[in-house]
Amino acid sequence: MPRKNVIRKSTNATPRYARFWPHASGYLFVLPNLVAVAVFLAFPLIFSLYLSLTNWELLTPPTWAGLANYVDLFADPLFWTALWNTALFTIGSVVPIIVLSLLSALALNQKLFGIGFFRAVVFLPLVASTVAMAVIWMWLFNTDNGLLNWLLSLAGVEQIGWLTDPHWALISLIIVSVWKGVPLSTVILLAAVQNVPDRLYDAASLDGAGVVRKFFAITLPMIRPTIAFVLVISIIQSFQVFDLAYVMTNGSGGPGTSTYVLGIMVFQHAFRFYEMGYAAAIQWVVFLILLGLTYIQLRLSRSAEDDL
Amino acid sequence: MNGNQAGPGYRQWSRRFLHPGDSFFEASSRLPGMSRRSFLAGMAAASAGIGASTLLGGCADGSQSNGGMAGSGGEGGEIGGDITFYFGASSTGETNSREAVVAAFEDKYPDIKVTTQIAGADPLQELLTAIAGGTPPDVMMAWELSYLGIASRGGMLDLSSRIAADAALSEQLNTDGSPVLMGTFSGGDQQWALPEQFAGIFLYYNRRLFEEAGITPPSADWTDVNWNWDAFIEAAQQLTKTSDGKITQYGFVDAWVPYLSASVLAMGNGVDWFSPPISPTESNMDDPSFIAGWQFYADLANKYKVAPKPQDEGVAPAADLFVAGQAAMCLSGHWMYGTFAEAEDLDFDVAALPVGPNGKAGKSDIGATGLAIAAASKNPDAAWEFVKFSCGPEGQEIIAKSGLFVPILKSVIESEAFVSAHEQIENTSVFSGALDNAAYLPISPAWGKIEPLIVANASEVWQGRETAADFAARINPQIDELLETEG
Numbered sequence: 001m002p003r004k005n006v007i008r009k010s011t012n013a014t015p016r017y018a019r020f021w022p023h024a025s026g027y028l029f030v031l032p033n034l035v036a037v038a039v040f041l042a043f044p045l046i047f048s049l050y051l052s053l054t055n056w057e058l059l060t061p062p063t064w065a066g067l068a069n070y071v072d073l074f075a076d077p078l079f080w081t082a083l084w085n086t087a088l089f090t091i092g093s094v095v096p097i098i099v100l101s102l103l104s105a106l107a108l109n110q111k112l113f114g115i116g117f118f119r120a121v122v123f124l125p126l127v128a129s130t131v132a133m134a135v136i137w138m139w140l141f142n143t144d145n146g147l148l149n150w151l152l153s154l155a156g157v158e159q160i161g162w163l164t165d166p167h168w169a170l171i172s173l174i175i176v177s178v179w180k181g182v183p184l185s186t187v188i189l190l191a192a193v194q195n196v197p198d199r200l201y202d203a204a205s206l207d208g209a210g211v212v213r214k215f216f217a218i219t220l221p222m223i224r225p226t227i228a229f230v231l232v233i234s235i236i237q238s239f240q241v242f243d244l245a246y247v248m249t250n251g252s253g254g255p256g257t258s259t260y261v262l263g264i265m266v267f268q269h270a271f272r273f274y275e276m277g278y279a280a281a282i283q284w285v286v287f288l289i290l291l292g293l294t295y296i297q298l299r300l301s302r303s304a305e306d307d308l
Numbered sequence: 309m310n311g312n313q314a315g316p317g318y319r320q321w322s323r324r325f326l327h328p329g330d331s332f333f334e335a336s337s338r339l340p341g342m343s344r345r346s347f348l349a350g351m352a353a354a355s356a357g358i359g360a361s362t363l364l365g366g367c368a369d370g371s372q373s374n375g376g377m378a379g380s381g382g383e384g385g386e387i388g389g390d391i392t393f394y395f396g397a398s399s400t401g402e403t404n405s406r407e408a409v410v411a412a413f414e415d416k417y418p419d420i421k422v423t424t425q426i427a428g429a430d431p432l433q434e435l436l437t438a439i440a441g442g443t444p445p446d447v448m449m450a451w452e453l454s455y456l457g458i459a460s461r462g463g464m465l466d467l468s469s470r471i472a473a474d475a476a477l478s479e480q481l482n483t484d485g486s487p488v489l490m491g492t493f494s495g496g497d498q499q500w501a502l503p504e505q506f507a508g509i510f511l512y513y514n515r516r517l518f519e520e521a522g523i524t525p526p527s528a529d530w531t532d533v534n535w536n537w538d539a540f541i542e543a544a545q546q547l548t549k550t551s552d553g554k555i556t557q558y559g560f561v562d563a564w565v566p567y568l569s570a571s572v573l574a575m576g577n578g579v580d581w582f583s584p585p586i587s588p589t590e591s592n593m594d595d596p597s598f599i600a601g602w603q604f605y606a607d608l609a610n611k612y613k614v615a616p617k618p619q620d621e622g623v624a625p626a627a628d629l630f631v632a633g634q635a636a637m638c639l640s641g642h643w644m645y646g647t648f649a650e651a652e653d654l655d656f657d658v659a660a661l662p663v664g665p666n667g668k669a670g671k672s673d674i675g676a677t678g679l680a681i682a683a684a685s686k687n688p689d690a691a692w693e694f695v696k697f698s699c700g701p702e703g704q705e706i707i708a709k710s711g712l713f714v715p716i717l718k719s720v721i722e723s724e725a726f727v728s729a730h731e732q733i734e735n736t737s738v739f740s741g742a743l744d745n746a747a748y749l750p751i752s753p754a755w756g757k758i759e760p761l762i763v764a765n766a767s768e769v770w771q772g773r774e775t776a777a778d779f780a781a782r783i784n785p786q787i788d789e790l791l792e793t794e795g
Contacts, residue, residue, distance in 0.1 A: 057461050058436050058439070058440040058461070059436070059439055059440060059458065059461035059462055059463045060461055060462060143617060144555075144616055144617065161771060164617070164767055164770075164771050165771070250763060251760070251763075252760050252763040252764040253760075253764060254763060254764035254765070254767055255764065255765075255767035255768065255771075256764055256765060256767075256768070257764060260764070268760060271430070271432065271433040271436060272432070272756040272757070272759075272760065273756050273757055274436075274457060274461065274756070
């Protein structure tokens, strides 16, 4: 009897709303996050789409422009320059980031005395603020007094105008971007490498597999989803490069248009040219490109998994 | 950030953006309806207050607003409430001197409470975001190169009728103020800001290095034609020292912004940068005298090898070389005085910039910041009192004592307070001379687009890969086109 009573009581204690909405408490728990996403992500996203269809000088009300911003954008030679530079920067950054972070993840996976120290060192560039380290890199890149050119002069190489020569400026940005991008990818890949079960390697050793064979036959297939994730993240981050280019080129994307990337173009149009609608249009094109790239990558990695 | 650094200053340091989307969303997440509503509210508030006609456009006729002005009567008394004051400062010293002005103002007007807002790395972007969001600061600092972009889009209150209605102020501006500084902040019939500080550029030189080399120091007289480009190069060459093929002491370094420095030197060759200087319709960058100035500047590093290459100056700070005694002459503005005065073992003075072969006098620039009132200010009357106080004798004297700024009133520049704040140097006349020989920087709504064009392309000239003439032939038509379409 008493036992039954207890059960009945607890049934009665079920909130009334639960009958209409069974998982209400779950939704209530994620509500704060949902609100944050709606206010700070979904709303700005939709609103910027609206803005991209207007001409908005910030200080006066927006006026409807239809697709004019997009038409102008595709006819703007600087947009194609910026898109090309951004694509170069992205490819130039992402490929070395993946290769180098994979190598350093493998190296840091060794069971060595003091490995924690090396792991901390590799992680350091991630902790530094982008602007602060961009300034330090500018010192290293200085043509007359920079450390890089001094080292090169020891090897008899002529001075390179790292940030002043249009042929080198984008490469210099890529170097810093790789230096900055490797740590996070390394940490993610290191976690994946550590999760590969030891018994697979033991079995392979018994079969007589060497280090290289073990890497390609076991490690790489096992961490492929993680590599795909790192790839997506790196591409998105590189494609949206702004702070680095802004600081290292004095905000101009120079010399010439050699480092004029989409991030700088958006900023200039929004806050220097008073063309918020145009800036929103650029940003939406960037958004769609990244959405497409991410979709293709996920499809590719999924079909690769199916092959296994 | 100082007035004269306005151009480069807000470019120099990026805000903490992770990616452009952040900054963009920050502004775009505010409803346009809201900004329109608050704009209208601001207009209503302004209409209710004095000087209604200013906002409604027809400000040329002062008589209408005079009626309202007379009604609200004298100073202090009835005016009260809260205002916000937005300003840029490059050091705590600058912040403190502005806070001192605020404190003195609040003593005099106990009913007005001033809240200060200090600019971050990118004042223009911050101001645009605040105005677009419907919460502009009531009083905002106006930077000479960028203010017109805000003013021409209705972000600033036209002050002309308020000035006209205040006989004492008009008299003071006419007799003691500087017409060129007022002109920097005026567009036609409108007056968008009152000048608050002057920051022209000039030449700092290391007295000891000149003495050791036995060279006559540069002239303190801006009209001294013997202090010309040839004399400058000769001095710089004698003061440049090399060891093992590396330069250990530069004759000259530029602690300002290369394209601005080159242009000011070019204006010392007898030509304006733009004509007319305010709201220009034509660029003179293809004028032979102007080209000669740019080439002269580029040659200092590339041909005569007496200066580091300009594009690198932001990297190996020129000012540090001067402080360390590794540069004999340094082009910069008054904002560096404090740093140089504090440096140990640095015996320096100031001098005029050299005259070009076609010029009659060396030129400084009209680098200035002013104080403006937001069009949407909810308390423009209190804001106006603050602007008048800061730019008038009382505020200017506090500024003068700090030694951090050149005041804009002649009586204050010549005052004991200002001179005694510059004990370390003898040639204080260079400051007032700079104001008398100051040339206009480009004041145009199109400047936002022209500046990146010049900055991105000028490096070819600084690196010696392109002549100033080729640069001008390539870029000047584009500038003229921008002046036509955006100006």
